[in-house]
Amino acid sequence: MTKDTARRPGGLLRQRDFRHLWAADVLSQLGTRVSHLALPLLAAETLHAGAFEVSAIRTLQTAAFLVLGLLVGAWCDRMRALPVLVVADLARAAAFCSIPVAAAFDALTLTQVYVAVLIAGVFSVFFEIAHQTYLPRLVPAQDLIEANAKLRGNHAVAATAAPTVAGLFFQSFGAPATVLVNAAGYLWSALWLRGIRHHEPQPPAPTQRHLGREITEGLRLVFGHPLLRAFGLHGATFVLFQSIQVALGVLFLLREINLSPGAIGLLSSLGLTGALAAALLARRLATHLGQDRTILCSGTALGVLFLGFPLTTPGYGLIWWAVAAFGTAFSLIVLTVSMSSRQQALCPPALLGRMNATMLFLVWGAIPVGSLLGGVLGEVIGLRGALWVATAGAMLAALWLVCSPLRRSSD
DSSP: OOHHHHHSTTGGGGSHHHHHHHHHHHHHHHHHHHHHHHHHHIIIIISOOOHHHHHHHHHHHHHHHHHHHHHHHHHHTTSOHHHHHHHHHHHHHHHHHHHHHHHHTTOOOHHHHHHHHHHHHHHHHHHHHHHHHHHHHHSOGGGHHHHHHHHHHHHHHHHHHHHHHHHHHHHHHOHHHHHHHHHHHHHHHHHHHHTOOOOOOOOOOOSSOOHHHHHHHHHHHHHHSHHHHHHHHHHHHHHHHHHHHHHHHHHIIIIISOOOHHHHHHHHHHHTHHHHHHHHHHHHHHHHHOHHHHHHHHHHHHHHHGGGTTTOOSGGGHHHHHHHHHHHHHHHHHHHHHHHHHHHHHSOGGGHHHHHHHHHHHHHHHHHHHHHHHHHHHHHTOHHHHHHHHHHHHHHHTHHHHTSGGGGOOO
């Protein structure tokens, strides 16, 4: 892929292999986003789960990052990433297919949902780390901002469309059929990935393999670099508290605001149009402001906009939720595009897998902790009180960026 190719109308999407990666990512993201709404609704409405049991789903989706994240990063630096992506998608599809199959035989239990979610979570560790490692192997460094913007556009499309799809499917066809949409997204993603022709060379093997030493190199890189350290600690802090809101948001709208599943899906989609807007503007903002200023401004705005979630009330008070969802989605996509591009440019190619694994260990590893914390807070101080705690933490997370070298940057 050449620089000229990327600058034609359509940019990188004119390049066949990136187009396949992009299409696979759309479908995979759609499946993941559908599960974010479908699984809590399945647990709460069909299996009559409480706040802690619902939050446990989110915990199990991401707990594997705490256990396996750093190991998988070291492994991904030793192997080709594309086969890992295909196998992970197929395994996640199989795990989620087990839920509608069990429901068809009237044998579905909350325990099985937990097991399916945990298995899918393990393979998500491999997928997410391999995906971020594969992108710089597929496109040249000068195209990373465009590539990341287009892939984050997939997040935006999935974030906007999936809640409505999940909510309407849930009301029309029931929870098991909605989970089947999730499985189908992973299956189609695997088929698109299989169509990539780009030859990915086998990474050179280290002269002396030592897994612990390789993991330490990744940790030393992230925590020894002032920008990478700030990115990782901001992500971990923000996601810790965001996970409270994600774990309890559906339950809050269902039981405190008395919305139907379809209305919850529509409200989520309306708010998340901010992600679509960000996907269109993220590259321009990074070019106009510079990547570092974009990271600083969007990271600060992200916490402030969280105020809308606990302020939400029935009726016209739903506007608070829509504004918060729109603003946080916009800020998060803008932040992630610039931050991901900076991370990939700062990291030596031989350490990409371990750098990505360390970042994901910090960020995704905070999700199960935050989800469990949300379940406890929801039971002890109520759903709205838990959302206020989430908001306070999200606002404080910006201090990692404000106190970093970003504020002295002149890019």
